[in-house]
Amino acid sequence: MKLGQYVARKTVWYLVALVAAVSLNFLLPRLVPGNPVDVIVSNLARGGAVNGEQQKQIYEGFVQQFGLNAPLWQQFLTYLGKVFTGDLGTSFASYPTSVNSLLGQALPWSIAVQLPAIVIGWVLGNVVGAVAAFRGGNWDRSVFTSSLFLSAMPYYCLSILLLYGLAVVAGIFPVGGAYSLGNSPALSLDFLTDALQYYWLPFLSLVIVFIGGQAVGMRSMAIYELGGDYVNYGRAMGIGDNRITRYIFRNAMLPQITGLALSIGTLVSGALITELVFNYPGVGTLLFNAISQNDYPVIQAITLIITLAVLAANFLVEIVYGIVDPRIRAAASGEK
Numbered sequence: 001m002k003l004g005q006y007v008a009r010k011t012v013w014y015l016v017a018l019v020a021a022v023s024l025n026f027l028l029p030r031l032v033p034g035n036p037v038d039v040i041v042s043n044l045a046r047g048g049a050v051n052g053e054q055q056k057q058i059y060e061g062f063v064q065q066f067g068l069n070a071p072l073w074q075q076f077l078t079y080l081g082k083v084f085t086g087d088l089g090t091s092f093a094s095y096p097t098s099v100n101s102l103l104g105q106a107l108p109w110s111i112a113v114q115l116p117a118i119v120i121g122w123v124l125g126n127v128v129g130a131v132a133a134f135r136g137g138n139w140d141r142s143v144f145t146s147s148l149f150l151s152a153m154p155y156y157c158l159s160i161l162l163l164y165g166l167a168v169v170a171g172i173f174p175v176g177g178a179y180s181l182g183n184s185p186a187l188s189l190d191f192l193t194d195a196l197q198y199y200w201l202p203f204l205s206l207v208i209v210f211i212g213g214q215a216v217g218m219r220s221m222a223i224y225e226l227g228g229d230y231v232n233y234g235r236a237m238g239i240g241d242n243r244i245t246r247y248i249f250r251n252a253m254l255p256q257i258t259g260l261a262l263s264i265g266t267l268v269s270g271a272l273i274t275e276l277v278f279n280y281p282g283v284g285t286l287l288f289n290a291i292s293q294n295d296y297p298v299i300q301a302i303t304l305i306i307t308l309a310v311l312a313a314n315f316l317v318e319i320v321y322g323i324v325d326p327r328i329r330a331a332a333s334g335e336k
Contacts, residue, residue, distance in 0.1 A: 155209055230247070
């Protein structure tokens with residue numbers, strides 16, 4: 001199969017997947033029991049500031065404002081029109097704040113803690129896994145055992161352990177939050193220094209687990225490549241170990257690059273529970289609060305971003321693989 005045909009086929013497939021994902025993204029929040037307007041009105045009535053008639057008027061006003069009185073298909077078309085113009089709507093729970101504004105406040109926190117953790121964890125994990133495979137012996141066994149233990153540990157378990165040990169007991173780091181009370185986000189040295197104290201525990205809880213997972217994967221792939229026929233043939237031909245090692249590392253890296261792309265693609269949702277444990281004001285915390293309040297626009301916006309990121313990461317990986325390895329294009333067309 002030619003490269004152009006391969007790319008066109010993959011593009012069509014991912015466009016179909018995108019349409020299905022966008023449709024489910026609209027429908028699934030509306031299948032959750034409850035009405036977000038009920039939550040808003042009940043909160044207003046809780047203080048006794050409005051009577052029954054006023055509650056009814058407020059309820060009808062919000063239903064009309066949010067378009068919830070329209071048929072579902074009409075709501076879907078409105079939703080599509082806003083998405084394609086970059087308007088993610090208005091938050092139900094934080095009315096009249098726009099969803100774009102809420103995401104603009106939360107997204108930098110998630111990226112700041114997760115992107116460095118993913119990149120640093122990926123680099124260190126691959127180096128540790130490759131060295132363990134090449135050296136073997138006690139070094140390999142100790143690295144494999146510890147890496148397997150770390151990779152099997154959920155992020156939130158390590159988060160709780162670090163929070164208790166380093167914050168509650170030792171008092172080295174703050175217990176939770178992203179910056180000190182009374183402080184406000186600003187591009188200043190004082191704020192960045194303050195925020196950095198709260199940054200380390202969420203970062204460590206992510207990077208340690210990620211190093212373990214990447215080390216296990218890289219070790220397994222390197223050991224598999226070490227037993228390959230081309231390695232034995234190269235050694236028989238007198239090729240130096242350094243050159244053979246480069247071949248092994250390059251071939252073993254392909255699945256690891258896939259893992260990196262998918263990890264970056266799931267960046268937004270990757271540390272949802274970690275953010276909740278540390279009360280970190282990222283997208284994970286925003287999504288949790290939106291679900292608890294049936295805030296449809298916020299839920300839709302976050303899941304849409306996650307969907308687009310995952311599809312884009314998968315699409316780019318498949319295209320790169322198709323360019324690098326012609327066998328993948330041949331397999332896609334059914335050629336032998």
